[in-house]
Amino acid sequence: MAREIAKAYEPQRIERRWAEFWVKEALFKADPSAPGPVFSMVIPPPNVTGSLHLGHMLNHTEIDILTRWHRMRGYNTLYLPGMDHAGISTQRVVVRQLAEQGIDYRKLGREEFERRVWKWKEESGGTILRQMRQIGESCDWSRERFTLSPELSKVVREVFVRLYEEGLIYRATRLVNWCPDCLTVLSDLEVVHEERLGHLWYINYPIRGTKEFLAVATTRPETMLGDTAVAVHPEDERYKHLVGKKALLPLIHREIPIIADEMVDREFGTGAVKVTPAHDPNDFELGRRHQLAEIDVMTDDAHMNAHAGEYAGMDRFEARKKIVEDLKAQGLLQKITDHTNAIGLCERSKTAVEPRISTQWFCKMKDLAAPAIEAVEEYEPGKRNRISILPDNRRTEYLNWMRNIRDWTLSRQLWWGHRIPAWYCKENQHVTVERETPSKCATCGSANLEQDPDVLDTWFSSALWPFSTMGWPEETADFKTYYPTSLLITGYDILFFWVARMIMMGLHFTGNVPFRAVYLHSLVRTGSGEKMSKSKGTGLDPVALNQQYGTDAMRFCLASMAAPGTDIVLSDDKLGSARNFANKIWNAARFVLSNISKFADMGIDTADMLSPAWGGGLSPRTHDSEQKLCDRWIYSRLWRASEQIHEALENYRFHEAAQSIYHFFWGDFCDWYLEWVKPDINPREAPTIRQTHAYQRLIAVFSASLRLLHPFMPFITEELWFQLYEFGKPKDLPYRSLALENYQVVTHEVEDQIAEEGMSLLQELIVAARNIRAELRIDTKCKVKAECLIQNPEARSLIQANLEPVLRLATLSDIHFAKTSLDPTRGVLKSTALFDLLIPYGEGIDRQAEIRRLKREIEKLTKDIQAKEDRLADPDFTRKAPEHVVNNLRATKVERQLEKEKLTAQLQQLEGSQTAGT
RNA sequence: GGGCGACUAGCUCAGUUGGUUAGAGCGCUCCCCUCACACGGGAGAGGUCAAAGGUUCAAGUCCUUUGUCGCCCACCA
DSSP states (O other), X not given: XXXXXXXXXXXXXXXHHHHHHHHHTTTTOOOTTOOSOEEEEEOOOOBTTSOOOHHHHHHHHHHHHHHHHHHHTTOEEEEEOEEBOOHHHHHHHHHHHHXXXXXXXXXXXXXXXXXXHHHHHHHHHHHHHHHHHHTTOOOOGGGOEXXXXXXXXXXXXXXXXXXXXXXXXXXXXXXXXXXXXXXXXXXXXXXXEEEEEEEEEEEEEEBTTSXXXXXXXXXXXGGGGGOOEEEEOTTOTTTGGGTTSXXXXXXXXXXXXXXXXXXXXXXXXXXXXXXXXXXXXXXXXXXXXXXXXXXXXBOTTSBBOGGGGGGTTSBHHXXXXXXXXHHHHTTOEEEEEEEEEEEEEETTTOOBOEEEEEEEEEEOXXXXXXXXXXXXXXXXXXXXXOOEEESHHHHHHHHHHHHTOOOEEOEESOSSSOBOOEEXXXXXXXXXXXXXXXXXXXXXXXXXXXXXXXXXXXXXXXXXXXXXXXXXXXXXXXXXXXOSBSOEEEEGGGIIIIIIHHHHHHHHHHSSOSBSEEEEEOOEEOTTSOBOOTTTTOSOOHHHXXXXXXXXXXXXXXXXXXXXXXXXXXXXXXXXXXXXXXXXXXXXXXHHHHHHHHHHHTTOOOHHHHHHHHHOOOOTTTTGGGOOHHHHHHHHHHHHHHHHHHHHHHTTOHHHHXXXXXXXIIIIIIIIIIHHHGGGGOOSSSOOHHHHHHHHHXXXXXXXXXXXXXXXXXXXXXXXXXXXXXXXXXXXSOOOOGGGSOXXXXXXXXXXXXXXXXXXXXXXXXXXHHHHHHHHTOOTTOOEEEEXXXXXXXXXHHHHHTHHHHHHXXXXXXXXXXXXXXXXXXXXXXXXXXXEEEEEOOSSOOHHHHHHHHHHHHHHHHXXXXXXXXXHXXXXXXXXXXXXXXXXXXXXXXXXXXXXXXXXXXXXXXXXHHHHHO
């Protein structure tokens, strides 16, 4: 019974099996004591808010390609998986879910709520894990980590306490970004700015004891209820006389001082500004300078509070409307103008952030940033404790941000996250910060302690990820072997949130960089160019894509688009062409193996034919005497492809690597090599030694291709590798996954310039013949005779030596080698510098069309030759340009001239014969 | 308000250090279901590299200006 590869390539049928196999066999378990150079990466932990989107797919594909590539090259490899608890995002998701069930999370209480979130974490974390396994990520699953696990929480506490003890973490009352929807403070990074068209309201503030008014301009009239001064510039002649007087705050009739401060811009608005220290960052500073009162007029959900008098209870925007109306009614509204300004929105909820005075925990950044700047600024390849950040523009962004870094607001008013390890004694409000829950106040000894209810910014634990996952602060084997990690790949959108902070924390706590290199990849966007977003429903669903095209196709497609710098827009036709490529691989394998199976049917042992697959050796000396041009050529091309892939992957140029392997496999291997050797491997009877050898060479190239392809398309290659094994590997040898095989099995020895040039000549000849046939509209099956004029005897014997494949692939019956120049009036003639090829006319041929074609060609050549001559005539060029450039140009000019002469002669003859004939 | 990026074939994009006739995929035209693959094979059309200057022997590639689009950062009411 013949073994056969399924006729159709059905990714779904093979992928599940291998995904399970890789996990079950624990193939990717890292061993810190294993030999070899180390390559380690930690995953950018996905948020447990849901499932993986295409952006993750890109990220994970890139990581996995590099991981598999290194592993196959003998590196001691670790790809550490894990997830992020994603404080604010996850809390929002669960709060929303509860709300949908009519449950107010606050009524559940903290403990119960946390329990619900953990439950959610198990579910969505499970989904994510499943997805990662589905797409074949070669992680060490035994090392999975979670930012909120007990082990990592311990590290978080350790770090927090140390920073506190070093005076880098402190508690302070400041104006902070408050999200009225998430009900928590936010760091500056979590506030996104958006230009909005708004208004500028000009309001008259009466001056006490006069009939005068002082007009102020504001974008936020509702905050006037918290005004505690009006400020003007000290040198502003218009207002000098008012400084020191009191203004009467309209609507609530509170007296406020008129003060002078340099900060005021005389050009803007009226040159007088209302000062609301509790609701504006500038005003806050100004207020502190002038010891002004700070009146918070809002509640935590951005409604007006008791300080707002009759407006209390109103939403801030309702209050704005009402206040404007009231001012108008009282004749205090001077005018309203249009004004665009950037408003700060909460990154998560997109609610307008309210600046608010609040006591929070902060982290001083300047000292932490300094070494992190140095590590990147003074990067040199090979230099210790330095990090390369690519692409370069991201490096610049990093440095700019770091140089202007501001303190980091650490605390969050959430329930899901790392509880801040600070306790306050109820008597005196002393602060105790400790690793273990304290029993008494460190200052006064009171046992009446209460822990700070807040949690840490989720990015705090993420910042520790490269070392917290390795067992730090213990000197574990993992930590010693795999830290610093080799490389970090992540999206550029979290450069500041995450990458920068990891670098600072890594350097500070381990004295070492967390990774030696960072590659920031593009984002995947939708067809309309937006960032993919599940919440907006604009993202393509990776699960559906996998179903439709297969994981390998999706991986290959992502890789082939992953050029640094530009964002990626994925589309059906691109995925389709990647799928087509997988199909091509499948069918090439089918072809190769189906022939071998026919031998098996004859009862012949085929193990021998397949043996080169396992040995891995592809010596140019294999079957030396039998090797034909095409063999030497394909080996050389294989070598070239693997060199290109190496070069590309070293520089994170995934698209170039993908392109190299694509063109090698499809263009060289399938289109030329397979076609070329078809007759040699067509099994009619028991194979001769020569035929067995032909198979061995074919299998050698094919299996080497599978190796090159494997990091990009692990499933199909593993499946086909397995099929090879089934066909011919001695059964006493257990199956060995392709993932553990050597990546590269060809050596530099197989590079063969001569063979490549020779093959290229034959290809040109074949293409020329096909070209003429198409022009003459010769039936595709009809073999015709061609005439060839070729001066170079070596080239000529090359053609003769390969006459069979040349005739077959060009569909010719014969090639007649002419002694004298070919008469273009007898047929269609194609000329290159090396040869002329003519196929005679049949009946009724369009001579005019041929004349037009020749004229076009000649014109093109004329221009080209002229350009070259001009350049060669320039003494500056010949003097200053490198020699090889000049020589190259000379050589090609001569070639072009030769070609042109030939074509001109053809044209003349054609035109001559035409006039003579008629 | 600062900074950055993009503009190359009908579409989506490659094109590292400046150096022969600027490439790919998809689409398009023509021919072929040839016993691995029509998710295929063969042949072909299509670009003054956004515009204008400049540097250079040589510019898609470097510099300047302009235009169009996009992104990031930013406490001017």
